[in-house]
Amino acid sequence: xxxxxNAPSHxxxxxxxxxxxxxxxxxxxxxxxxxxxxxxxxxxxxxxLQAVANVFQAACNTVHSVVLPDGEAYKxxxxxxxxxxxxxTQRLERKSxxxxxxxxxxxxxxxxxxxxxQRGMPFIQIPTTLLSQVxxxxxxxxxxxxxxxxxxxxxxxxxxxxxxAHNVLNTLPCREFSAGLxxxxxxxxxxxxxxxxxxEEHITALITHNADAWAYAVQKCCQMKADIVAADEKESxxxxxxxxxxxxxxxxxxxxxxxNWLHGEAVAAGMVAACRLSEKMGYITPADTRRxxxxxxxxxxxxxxxxxxxxKWLSHMQHDKKVQGGKMRFVxxxxxxxxxxxxxxxxxxxxxxxxxxxxxxx
Amino acid sequence: xxxxxNAPSHxxxxxxxxxxxxxxxxxxxxxxxxxxxxxxxxxxxxxxLQAVANVFQAACNTVHSVVLPDGEAYKxxxxxxxxxxxxxTQRLERKSxxxxxxxxxxxxxxxxxxxxxQRGMPFIQIPTTLLSQVxxxxxxxxxxxxxxxxxxxxxxxxxxxxxxAHNVLNTLPCREFSAGLxxxxxxxxxxxxxxxxxxEEHITALITHNADAWAYAVQKCCQMKADIVAADEKESxxxxxxxxxxxxxxxxxxxxxxxNWLHGEAVAAGMVAACRLSEKMGYITPADTRRxxxxxxxxxxxxxxxxxxxxKWLSHMQHDKKVQGGKMRFVxxxxxxxxxxxxxxxxxxxxxxxxxxxxxxx
Numbered sequence: 121x122x123x124x125x126n127a128p129s130h131x132x133x134x135x136x137x138x139x140x141x142x143x144x145x146x147x148x149x150x151x152x153x154x155x156x157x158x159x160x161x162x163x164x165x166x167x168x169l170q171a172v173a174n175v176f177q178a179a180c181n182t183v184h185s186v187v188l189p190d191g192e193a194y195k196x197x198x199x200x201x202x203x204x205x206x207x208x209t210q211r212l213e214r215k216s217x218x219x220x221x222x223x224x225x226x227x228x229x230x231x232x233x234x235x236x237x238q239r240g241m242p243f244i245q246i247p248t249t250l251l252s253q254v255x256x257x258x259x260x261x262x263x264x265x266x267x268x269x270x271x272x273x274x275x276x277x278x279x280x281x282x283x284x285a286h287n288v289l290n291t292l293p294c295r296e297f298s299a300g301l302x303x304x305x306x307x308x309x310x311x312x313x314x315x316x317x318x319x320e321e322h323i324t325a326l327i328t329h330n331a332d333a334w335a336y337a338v339q340k341c342c343q344m345k346a347d348i349v350a351a352d353e354k355e356s357x358x359x360x361x362x363x364x365x366x367x368x369x370x371x372x373x374x375x376x377x378x379x380n381w382l383h384g385e386a387v388a389a390g391m392v393a394a395c396r397l398s399e400k401m402g403y404i405t406p407a408d409t410r411r412x413x414x415x416x417x418x419x420x421x422x423x424x425x426x427x428x429x430x431x432k433w434l435s436h437m438q439h440d441k442k443v444q445g446g447k448m449r450f451v452x453x454x455x456x457x458x459x460x461x462x463x464x465x466x467x468x469x470x471x472x473x474x475x476x477x478x479x480x481x482x
Numbered sequence: 483x484x485x486x487x488n489a490p491s492h493x494x495x496x497x498x499x500x501x502x503x504x505x506x507x508x509x510x511x512x513x514x515x516x517x518x519x520x521x522x523x524x525x526x527x528x529x530x531l532q533a534v535a536n537v538f539q540a541a542c543n544t545v546h547s548v549v550l551p552d553g554e555a556y557k558x559x560x561x562x563x564x565x566x567x568x569x570x571t572q573r574l575e576r577k578s579x580x581x582x583x584x585x586x587x588x589x590x591x592x593x594x595x596x597x598x599x600q601r602g603m604p605f606i607q608i609p610t611t612l613l614s615q616v617x618x619x620x621x622x623x624x625x626x627x628x629x630x631x632x633x634x635x636x637x638x639x640x641x642x643x644x645x646x647a648h649n650v651l652n653t654l655p656c657r658e659f660s661a662g663l664x665x666x667x668x669x670x671x672x673x674x675x676x677x678x679x680x681x682e683e684h685i686t687a688l689i690t691h692n693a694d695a696w697a698y699a700v701q702k703c704c705q706m707k708a709d710i711v712a713a714d715e716k717e718s719x720x721x722x723x724x725x726x727x728x729x730x731x732x733x734x735x736x737x738x739x740x741x742n743w744l745h746g747e748a749v750a751a752g753m754v755a756a757c758r759l760s761e762k763m764g765y766i767t768p769a770d771t772r773r774x775x776x777x778x779x780x781x782x783x784x785x786x787x788x789x790x791x792x793x794k795w796l797s798h799m800q801h802d803k804k805v806q807g808g809k810m811r812f813v814x815x816x817x818x819x820x821x822x823x824x825x826x827x828x829x830x831x832x833x834x835x836x837x838x839x840x841x842x843x844x
């Protein structure tokens with residue numbers, strides 16, 4: 121199946137199918153570039169690097185690769201510089217192709233390297249995690265982390281194509297698969313109550329890697345994302361809804377140390393916090409929040425944030441990219457399936473939303 | 483005087499006038515932002531930082547600043563990170579404004595920081611050197627250097643406005659002023675033989691800081707650049723002509739160590755090498771090249787490259803951003819006032835063009 125992302129800056133296909141190498145072969149046959157470089161990590165390289173390189177060997181004169189350490193802790197300027205060094209040393213050109221082979225960390229970093237090497241070179245996304253298949257590989261957000269905030273240095277830069285294959289998930293650890301389900305659930309909560317009901321029914325099928333359930337969920341999420349990106353590529357409006365759970369989630373990731381909570385786990389817990397805030401604002405009920413916690417729990421995800429002090433929450437969230445004029449803005453739920461961005465600078469309201477997860481006073 | 487750059491991605495004004503603070507006051511009165519940060523260097527800060535900050539104090543709630551070390555040697559990822567740290571620490575927002583106050587190094591680096599902080603924040607250019615007024619502040623090329631190649635990491639990202647003032651050049655060292663004239667002469671050579679004749683007549687007026695001559699030259703160069711950027715923002719065609727002298731020039735800068743030759747000096751010498759190559763290709767005559775050397779000499783610029791080995795020339799030039807399919811491409815002159823991009827992979831032709839500046843065999 122092929123979906124199309126009609127981003128204002130660039131139109132491109134998302135290929136969704138059972139087998140990665142088959143998907144790539146069709147594409148590579150029509151693809152020419154003076155050379156290409158595959159960016160991957162130590163975990164993925166032994167599994168897929170050679171097979172992917174073989175496919176592109178026919179299309180590009182030369183296939184280079186760079187293998188990075190694995191994990192969110194390495195999504196920083198230092199690792200980015202390793203990619204630049206490899207690009208320079210191997211003399212990749214402005215019209216060469218960069219290939220991101222990995223999860224969200226690899227996709228975000230390689231994408232940012234592609235956005236900035238020689239002021240922009242073509243790149244393609246081969247997401248090897250559920251999370252990157254349904255979310256980070258689509259839509260052109262690229263970034264690295266700053267020690268003080270997630271994804272603070274980056275660019276909007278669209279790929280030439282995205283390849284989401286079912287068989288690469290066979291090697292994905294369960295914990296990572298669940299982290300991907302957090303983003304799947306996010307789509308349902310922010311914009312599609314019927315999809316939420318479908319997920320509640322099919323969560324076991326998804327967890328057990330049923331191919332049809334996977335294909336339906338991936339296609340649904342990618343289509344929602346494609347529609348949103350077509351309407352608002354650079355997040356001046358509706359795209360911000362995709363950040364449901366992310367303001368709280370990024371605070372958790374920054375506070376706990378990048379990589380200790382997986383991004384999807386932090387988003388899951390962040391969505392629960394966003395639910396509680398939505399309750400406090402009078403939009404949804406505690407029963408709605410319990411329903412969200414139930415599907416997260418069925419997906420083997422955290423159902424509440426870790427405990428840390430309120431002033432730390434506040435400090436991290438004041439670095440959020442949605443802050444405007446010093447005022448924090450949050451994605452809240454008007455109902456399960458309908459999100460909106462609202463300003464909230466009321467520290468007491470925020471404190472009450474987070475109350476049950478703040479350390480007890482001594 | 484106000485020129486307009488109609489870049490496809492963004493339309494913006496270039497203000498050209500006698501007095502910097504007066505130019506800024508008009509603009510700042512209509513400009514609001516939650517906060518702004520001035521990026522400058524140790525040389526410029528004592529001269530203009532306070533006055534510029536005062537102007538923006540009225541427009542922005544808060545004016546921050548970051549003062550970097552001065553020089554091309556600092557145009558790298560490490561210094562860039564100092565800007566990111568300041569932006570994060572001072573909590574600049576996505577809609578805050580970054581203000582580049584300095585020459586090409588500051589403009590390129592601050593512009594790249596603005597392009598990538600939170601995936602893009604507004605920025606304005608206040609060029610304080612002739613070179614940045616006529617060239618680097620206009621057109622949206624931002625970058626830092628890689629140890630193996632100049633401007634290899636960057637983005638196309640247009641400013642909100644550019645302010646070119648005559649009075650800031652009073653504090654510019656003569657050597658820097660001459661370096662700026664190299665880019666002025668470049669415009670004449672690549673596209674306007676009448677402007678070349680005008681320059682030959684007015685070079686003394688320019689060198690002695692005559693205000694009318696300055697205004698005419700700056701307006702002429704900015705208009706040429708604006709026209710080229712409007713036609714080809716991302717350098718897929720005609721914009722490459724602005725690289726006249728730059729392929730050889732970047733090789734000189736990289737080989738001699740960033741900052742030892744000023745960029746404009748390297749471009750001057752690079753243009754002479756480009757003339758010699760154009761001769762060897764049969765386009766122009768040795769008399770044409772002498773004419774170019776004469777105007778460069780009158781502008782107190784180098785008239786030939788430094789001596790280093792041919793294989794070093796080759797190695798640096800093979801990293802050029804114009805390389806396509808492994809083939810080097812050069813901006814050559816069909817006549818004085820008419821440039822074109824041509825492929826040249828003939829090492830013997832290149833060697834013969836550079837012959838007089840290669841070390842003698844021992």
